[in-house]
Amino acid sequence: MEPLRHDDPLRTGPHVNLGRLDAETERAAPVRRFIARSADGDRTFLACLPRADADPSRWAVEAEGARRLSLPGFLAVEEVGGTAELPWWTAPYVRLLPLPAALRAHGGPLPEPFVRALGAALARTLAGAHAQGVTHAGLSPDAVLLTLDGPRLSCFGAVRAAAPDGEPRSGLPGLDSGCLAPEQAAGGRPRPLGDVYALGAVLAYAATGHTVPESGELPPSLREPVTACLSHDSGRRPEARQVLALLESGTGTTAAHRATVLDPAAPMPLPAPVVAELARRSARVLAAELPLSASPVPVPPLPVPPVSRSLD
Known part of the structure; x- marks a missing residue:
């Protein structure tokens, strides 16, 4: 887990962002990924938001498509939410x-x-x-x-x-x-x-x-x-x-x-x-504390059209 940057959001939907998954590198990742925790402190998530230069509507369609998948080897997306301007999704956090x-x-x-x-x-x-x-x-x-x-x-x-x-x-x-x-x-x-x-x-x-x-x-x-x-x-x-x-x-x-x-x-x-780096990151996530200002917020649903992916 890497520290949040000054321009990073403090929340993903109702969840509090604790840090970034990805370090600052020369690679242009297709998404912004955070380690987030529920406001009650009970659950930890991998949270994902589109890049600032992405089309949020197209991104939201693919997020909903990922949520509907149930395939071995794919990350299991659990929640999709947000607004038309800023959609997001989360998956349960595991050491990764x-x-x-x-x-x-x-x-x-x-x-x-x-x-x-x-x-x-x-x-x-x-x-x-x-x-x-x-x-x-x-x-x-x-x-x-x-x-x-x-x-x-x-x-x-x-x-x-x-x-x-x-x-x-x-x-x-x-x-x-x-x-x-x-x-x-x-x-x-x-x-x-x-x-x-x-x-x-x-x-x-x-x-x-x-x-x-x-x-x-x-x-x-x-x-x-x-x-x-x-x-x-x-x-x-x-x-x-x-x-x-x-x-x-x-x-x-x-x-x-x-x-x-x-x-x-x-x-x-x-x-x-x-393995050592996985353990180090896991320890940082486990030790991370919610800010005192964290409090529950409502989760707005994200309306997206039905999506299916086929070979045709």
Whole structure:
């Protein structure tokens, strides 16, 4: 948890903001995320608001879409509220660390076995979503939240919220250009193979520190799946389930290694510095106290139209 800035809101709806989830970095996160607590002090949340330069109405539609999802590996959004000018959502707080913070804690790129395990978990999550007709359309390093029970995907629909289909999205604030599939950058409707492109960029980031790797930077066992994901021709990209198979059968991966690193029933082995950073942040959240001025406020409902996401 990072201190609030002078221009940060003190509340998210009825909840009191204790601090920021994300540190000040050069990365342009698609949302503003806070650690918040209920005014009675009983519950702690991850709270999310749109960027100041975002379209709040489009953002609110995607927030409601995220609330209605019930998919393994996705962050479970619990509340959606606010006004037409300032919508927000919250999720129950668990110990978590955004992927960029994990790289900072580790002092650079993450170990290859961990990146493979992360890639397998994310590919499994996306494959499950795509099988149900859901396209995430917002995968980036900032969208990946590491927990002790595996990664959770947030920032659902960030690409859709940034601009309507048919309008170019390249260079828009809050979108990571390295994670934006060419067809989405040109204004195409987000589809599952766009998620696969973003997955390749996220794995490149975890393994090298940036989303657009240079030739030879990637570890040998990641070159084939990451390069395939990052094909500019969407027709040449594998589906998420095929990426999972590539990661599970990578060069030099023994059966014993798969059982400890890629087995979906086994916890993902977080590197020790990442575990230490999770513990440090958790302690800060636990120790944070509500300001004396905190008091309950009513929760205004946020009217949004029905939303559904399909492959059509």
